[in-house]
Amino acid sequence: MSKLQTRIPADTWVIATWDEYIQAVENPAHEKAKGYYYNGRMRIEMPPVGNDHASDHTIVLFAVNLFASLKDIALNGKDNCTYRKTGLREVQPDVSYYIGENADVIPYGTSIINLDIYPPPALVIEIANTSLADDKGEKRLMYEDLGVQEYWIVDVRNVQVMAFAVENQGSRRITESQVLPGLAISLLNDALRRTRQMNQGQVGAWLLTQFQN
Numbered sequence: 716m717s718k719l720q721t722r723i724p725a726d727t728w729v730i731a732t733w734d735e736y737i738q739a740v741e742n743p744a745h746e747k748a749k750g751y752y753y754n755g756r757m758r759i760e761m762p763p764v765g766n767d768h769a770s771d772h773t774i775v776l777f778a779v780n781l782f783a784s785l786k787d788i789a790l791n792g793k794d795n796c797t798y799r800k801t802g803l804r805e806v807q808p809d810v811s812y813y814i815g816e817n818a819d820v821i822p823y824g825t826s827i828i829n830l831d832i833y834p835p836p837a838l839v840i841e842i843a844n845t846s847l848a849d850d851k852g853e854k855r856l857m858y859e860d861l862g863v864q865e866y867w868i869v870d871v872r873n874v875q876v877m878a879f880a881v882e883n884q885g886s887r888r889i890t891e892s893q894v895l896p897g898l899a900i901s902l903l904n905d906a907l908r909r910t911r912q913m914n915q916g917q918v919g920a921w922l923l924t925q926f927q928n
Contacts, residue, residue, distance in 0.1 A: 723739055725759055726760050726845070729757055729758070730756050736757040736805070740805075747761075748761050751806055752804055753806075767871050767872075768842050771907060776792065777922075778903055781919070782922075782926050786895075786896075786926070788814065790815075793812070793821075795808075797828065798827075798830055801829070801831060809842045810839070810840035811839045817834055820834065837894045838866075839867070841869070855868075859885060860884060862881075865889075874904070875907065876907070878892060878900045880893050902922075
């Protein structure tokens with residue numbers, strides 16, 4: 716086994732072949748790590764175990780699921796799911812969603828989602844505590860190439876969501892979700908700020924009243 720496979724620096728992009736990447740992510744030492752492969756480079760992210768990352772992850776999941784349920788939007792979410800286009804790229808976003816006509820496109824029993832067979836998710840979300848620069852940079856390019864419709868970055872330290880509509884291998888900032896029509900990004904920012912002062916049950920009750928208006 717090469718040095719690349721046994722001593723891979725975490726949370727940074729490393730030049731690697733696809734086979735080297737696969738060996739790295741299958742290494743038991745990286746069992747709980749997240750893996751990315753893009754443009755001949757790989758990135759292994761060790762699991763974020765901090766309270767802030769985990770809390771924002773939870774409230775964003777709750778907000779999206781609650782909104783879709785109240786607005787009768789067909790939706791299926793994936794938590795840390797792996798998407799693979801063999802030999803070219805692999806991503807493992809913190810949160811991802813199939814929405815609308817593709818909500819049920821991935822059958823149960825599927826492990827890694829093969830993008831040679833299935834479409835990419837409509838919405839991808841990365842929770843950025845220590846990885847903000849990469850989420851705004853390389854990963855943003857990666858998701859543009861992947862063909863998602865919308866990309867959100869939850870900036871934990873600055874308590875905000877940055878949302879991007881993706882089309883024609885480019886992206887632009889938006890203030891309202893296009894895949895979840897009627898969901899204002901400012902409302903998600905308000906919810907995040909409230910979690911700094913009250914528990915998630917209280918924030919959830921507040922979101923419910925906002926979404927019902």
